[in-house]
Amino acid sequence: MDVSGPSGSGKTTLLRTLARLMPGATGSLAVDGQRADTLAPQRWRALVALLPQKPAILPGDLRTNLVLPWRLKVERDVAEPGSEALLSALDEVGLGGLPLDRDATRLSVGQQARVALLRVVLTGPRVLLLDEPDAALDPESSSALAQALVRIAATGTAIVRVRHRESDGLAARRLVLTQGGRLTEAGP
Amino acid sequence: MSDPAGVIAIGWPQLLLATGFMVVTGGITLALQLGVTKALWLGTLRTYLQLLALGLVLGWVFRLRQPLLVLAIIGVMTAVAAQTVVRRAPDAPRGSYVRAWAAMGLPALVITFAVTGLIVRVEPWYLPRYVIPIAGMVIGNSMNGVALALERTFADMDARENEILALTALGASPWEAARESVRTALRAGMIPSINTLSTVGIVFIPGMMAGQVLAGADPLVAAPYQIVVMLMVATADVLGSTLVVLLTFRRRFTPDGVFLEKGWRPHAR
Incomplete structure (x- = not known):
């Protein structure tokens, strides 16, 4: 699903609310019939994973950054990937050939964006929330990302994307927000 | 004269x-x-x-020579120190004052009475001539480190806002998301007192030893006192900084563990 709308219309707020990352939000959320208020917030965020607009690459190598989610205490449905799985995952987002001991902070902005995406995807969330994932990418990286998203969606993960660019034909549905956060259009 | x-x-x-x-x-x-x-x-x-x-x-x-009066004076000294600490950390969340007071008061009491009771062995335990100046040195000298640690914690968390959001979105608890900021801040708070430990006696003659020597004490009697003072101040600094940061960082998060970015915070302290 793609979400679009002018600046300030609440696209990021919508994603943060879905990830239970919005202080003061009210209402109820559920994923696969499981209500948000029956789960610890950390566990909910592992299931409904937000990738913020600015990728946060921590000091350290590529491997440290990719397995970071497994260094946190929260329970995961997916086991920590080994080196082989990491390398093939990197290949799938167009980062094949990068060694796992490469200093992640020295990667380009586009590469960092894909590492941050991969880090979230590897944890196997049920819903993936992407805040302008291709805003900082060149057309080539952007299409590599789109292909990766098609593969992720094929595994049954729901994807909600905030997007400014023209439709790339991937989204099954489209939400349009207007100033003030009202939903004006919803459709395929 | x-x-x-x-x-x-x-x-x-x-x-x-x-x-x-x-x-x-x-x-x-x-x-x-x-x-x-x-x-x-x-x-x-x-x-x-x-x-x-x-x-x-x-x-x-x-x-x-009233024990309660001595304790009350230590309480007032800590209260004023905590106020100074919180004033120097304008970004610290509401409620930091009481926490800073506890974070400085607890180590100050433990260290002061450990020094007067076990090392200097004063009789009675509350002998004001020893207890009050020692408490004053513990509190006054650890104040800078504690203030620095408190100020750095919240400044560093603001600087790492994006990182904290990304970590929280990955399922990190407030402690996991704030850990790097806390470590950075504690290091910053401890460095001055560690530096003081290695330069004392070479670059400067510390106040208490200078005072004792001026008062006619043998420098070799004054030196052990000063060593005790240096060690207790460093301990108070480390304990006070650690406590104040651990007691306050969580308040920058909602009960749901969301970091309160600027603009989402309650205004008044």
Whole structure:
């Protein structure tokens, strides 16, 4: 699903609310019939994973950054990937050939964006929330990302994307927000 | 003038002579139009009043020898120190004052009475002549480190806002998301007292040892005292900084573990 709308219309707020990352939000959320208020917030965020607009690459190598989610205490449905799985995952987002001991902070902005995406995807969330994932990418990286998203969606993960660019034909549905956060259009 | 203990007392004429320094300093600031002359005079006046009042109060407390009074004085000293600490960390969340008080007061009490009871072995345990100056040194000297740690924690968390959001979105708890900021801040708070430990006696003669030597004590009697003081101040600094940061960082998050970015925070402290 793609979400679009002018600046300030609440696209990021919508994603943060879905990830239970919005202080003061009210209402109820559920994923696969499981209500948000029956789960610890950390566990909910592992299931409904937000990738913020600015990728946060921590000091350290590529491997440290990719397995970071497994260094946190929260329970995961997916086991920590080994080196082989990491390398093939990197290949799938167009980062094949990068060694796992490469200093992640020295990667380009586009590469960092894909590492941050991969880090979230590897944890196997049920819903993936992407805040302008291709805003900082060149057309080539952007299409590599789109292909990766098609593969992720094929595994049954729901994807909600905030997007400014023209439709790339991937989204099954489209939400349009207007100033003030009202939903004006919803459709395929 | 010399009393039996070898202290040369300073009388009013000598005190006025020392004030002459301030006349010179005031003259310079006036000539250069630095705009601090009034503050300088006010500061000098306050030094006179506060230290003479301290002398009177201490003399009174020393004569009374009331344990509760001694504890109350330590409480007031910590309260004023906590206020200074929180004022220097304007970004710290509401409720930090009480936490800073606890974070400084607890180590101050433990360290002061450990030193007076186990090391100096004063009798009775609350002997004001020992307990109050030692508590004052513990609290006063650890104040800078504690203030630095508190200020750095919240400044660093703001600087790492994106990282904290990304970590929280990955399922990190507030502690996991804030850990790097806490570590950075604690290191910053501890470095000054670690540096002091390695430069003391070479770059500067610390105040207490200088005071004891001026009061006629054998420098080799004064040195162990100063060692004890240095170690207890460093301990108070480390314990106070750690406690204040651990007691306050969680308040920058909602109960759901969301970091409160600027604009989402309650205004008044």
